[in-house]
Amino acid sequence: MSFSQSLWNANQALFQSTLELPFNQELASGTLSRERFRHYMIQDAHYLVAYGRALAVTAAKSDNAEGVVQFANAANEAVVVERALHGGFMRDFGVTPEQFAATPLTPACHHYTSYLLATAWSATYPVAVAALLPCFWIYAEVGRDIHARSAKDNPYQAWVDTYASEEFHAAVRGVCATVDRLAEEATEATRAAMHAAYKDAARLEWMFWDSAYRLGDWQGSLR
Numbered sequence: 001m002s003f004s005q006s007l008w009n010a011n012q013a014l015f016q017s018t019l020e021l022p023f024n025q026e027l028a029s030g031t032l033s034r035e036r037f038r039h040y041m042i043q044d045a046h047y048l049v050a051y052g053r054a055l056a057v058t059a060a061k062s063d064n065a066e067g068v069v070q071f072a073n074a075a076n077e078a079v080v081v082e083r084a085l086h087g088g089f090m091r092d093f094g095v096t097p098e099q100f101a102a103t104p105l106t107p108a109c110h111h112y113t114s115y116l117l118a119t120a121w122s123a124t125y126p127v128a129v130a131a132l133l134p135c136f137w138i139y140a141e142v143g144r145d146i147h148a149r150s151a152k153d154n155p156y157q158a159w160v161d162t163y164a165s166e167e168f169h170a171a172v173r174g175v176c177a178t179v180d181r182l183a184e185e186a187t188e189a190t191r192a193a194m195h196a197a198y199k200d201a202a203r204l205e206w207m208f209w210d211s212a213y214r215l216g217d218w219q220g221s222l223r
C-alpha cells in the first residue's frame, strides 16, 4: 500500500463523519441555508489566502524544482481560481469587499489557518506537505461524493463542480505522488510526524464545516 493510502485509511472514520456533517448533507440536497453558506464563503475566502501563503512557503522548502512549481502553482490556484469561485458567490449573496474585509476569522478558521502557517514555516518539507494534503484530498472526495447525489438545480452546484472536477483531482494525485516519494525517503520518525500532521489537518477540515453550520463565532466579549 502506498504511504498516501495509509494516511487515507488511518483517517477513514473521520472522513466518513465529514461526509455526514449536516453542512455537507444539506450542501448535497441544496437545502443548506443561504446564511450558513454565506458564513462559510466569507471564512473560506479568508482561509484561502492563508492556505495560499502556506503553499508558497512549502514551495520554497521543496527539495527539487518540480516541487517548487507544484506548490507555487497550487498557491496560485487557491488564491486566483478558488477565490474567483467565492467572488461569484459573494456577489450573489451581496457581500461587498468592505463587508468581507470587516469580518474577522472565526475561531475555527483562525485555528486552521494558524496551524497550516505554523506548520509550513516550522516543520520539515515532508511534514508540511502532509499537513496540506487533506486540504486537497478531502475537498476532492467530498466534492465527488456530493456530485454523485447532488440535487437537481442545486444552488451550490458551482462549488460542487469545482471540487469534483478532473482538474482538482489531478492536483490531488500530484500531491499524493509527492507525499509518497517523500515518505519513501524519510525516517520512521518523519513518517510518524507526517501521519500526525495529516490527522491534525483532517480534523481541522471537519471543524471548519461544523463551525460554518453552527455559524461559529467568538463568544460575547471575545468578539
Ligand SMILES: Cc1ncc(CN)c(N)n1
Pocket: 044, 047, 048, 078, 082, 134, 135, 136, 139, 205, 208
Ligand atoms: C477549509 C478548506 N479546505 C480546503 C479547501 C480546498 N482548497 C478549501 N477551499 N477550504
